[in-house]
Amino acid sequence: MTQVYNRVALIGLGLIASSMAHAMRAQGLAGEIVGHAKSAETRAVALEIGLCDRVCATAAEAVQGADLVVLAVPVGAMAALAAEIGPHLAPGATVTDVGSVKQAVIAAVAPCLHPGVTFIPGHPMAGTEYSGPRSGFATLFQNRWWLLTPLPDTEPSKINQLRSLLEAMGARVDTMEADHHDLVLAVVSHTPHLIAYTMVGVADHLAQVSNSEVIQYSATGFRDFTRIAASDPTMWRDVFLTNKDAVLDVLGRFTEELFALQRAIRMGDGDLLHAYFTRTRAIRRGIIEAGQDTSAPDFGRVAAAKAAGS
């Protein structure tokens, strides 16, 4: 694989940036990988595990001379970061981000960049429930989508260069408008996360059922919710605050639909329930056929347990 950028600056060294570092390193996609994280502890871990070629104490220092700068911090931290690095960006540099919300990031970042810089907002649709510099792995992006929401009049060659990097890391790249991105994500990611958090919270509050019972008997459905309800609290707070309109829209639809099913239960309308539950099966089949999940029973937990030797 050939080098795509001379120097890549990763700002924020969590799950996404650390996975990018591993993936770029594995294939020699970057001449040099420079990193910065706000937390001194995170920088120390990055040094200890050799995540980057260099770790800088400030973001301004890290971006100097980089031809690709990746903003990999929570959405709520983008504005301050962009203001800090704006004056230090090299002419001709490309800036991208990995935020889960795109309109708010564009509003926060674009005004801070000088005209010689190309901003290509991005969103890798990959993750696990883990976070931090030790959580990354080189194959995180394999067969996962990485959406770009370029602004009008972006130089196509800059987009193609970024696309080459992302595809070399295993991602499938697509482009769409930022507002459409935010609605799609509200449906497939943001609202499901809020619902999972809520369900876990309900179980936590219920006095008649103890937490130990909830935990012991979770294999019957509940544990699937807890995985996404264990995701990084700061990242998710920011997602909900910055994609508010789309999330509230989808939540409203969700509540309507839930009330319709709740009414069917109350009225004993088994036909409605059966028809509804039959339709939702087809969507699962589509996800497996599209290669976006494993068809192994229980997400392949048995294989995972065997691999772990338990």
Added chain:
Amino acid sequence: MTQVYNRVALIGLGLIASSMAHAMRAQGLAGEIVGHAKSAETRAVALEIGLCDRVCATAAEAVQGADLVVLAVPVGAMAALAAEIGPHLAPGATVTDVGSVKQAVIAAVAPCLHPGVTFIPGHPMAGTEYSGPRSGFATLFQNRWWLLTPLPDTEPSKINQLRSLLEAMGARVDTMEADHHDLVLAVVSHTPHLIAYTMVGVADHLAQVSNSEVIQYSATGFRDFTRIAASDPTMWRDVFLTNKDAVLDVLGRFTEELFALQRAIRMGDGDLLHAYFTRTRAIRRGIIEAGQDTSAPDFGRVAAAKAAGS
């Protein structure tokens, strides 16, 4: 391992019964395994794959001479089944069931059994999103809970005999009152399933976001919901209709909680969201420590994909 029952009759040959057949066979726990399913196609598959020693055309025939009868049909089918087999049960036989709801099953089954029969209601808290006679596997119950809700005055030796069988199949056995069981399950299983079905339905209905987008981008959270929303529609319709009160109670609490989070999003209350999302992380840790889920990222999907050679 020694034989626990001379003849076990499995009525209904879906995921649970076929897994029991594999597990009992693997360890010689039953002298003979007799099976019956209502559908001729299921009976043909059971014969073809050698699931049971004998497959009978009627449930009445299958239970004759059995010292353990397992009712493994949807909860809504229990009453008719119990009425059919009641007169044919051998004196001294134990009858158990595997329904996800216990009070309704007791009400449906107990009146049909003659005094020489011991009824011990049961619920294996294990499953996958697959169903049918081909979906079973011998390790389904390994390290999973199997709850028994025995009626007052049940002969302890009969309970211990059943417990021996279940533990030999790898299950952890616990007993509780039927009404408490139904509430616990409403929290950890029934309501999460309804919510997952609802979320998948919302995505299916949303006109601005295409189904192909939902499927393509599902790895960001949505796909975790689709697994449980792909479960057997008949089984789940019956669960909601027969555990109505507990499910409606938990759904009411869920909606209240969801509205509180929705309000926090609308009002921009980031502190409330962050604190809420931090608490739910702890529950996930508890589930992993209790051995009820894998700690592998993404449920170990990567390991599953590798095992499948993809």
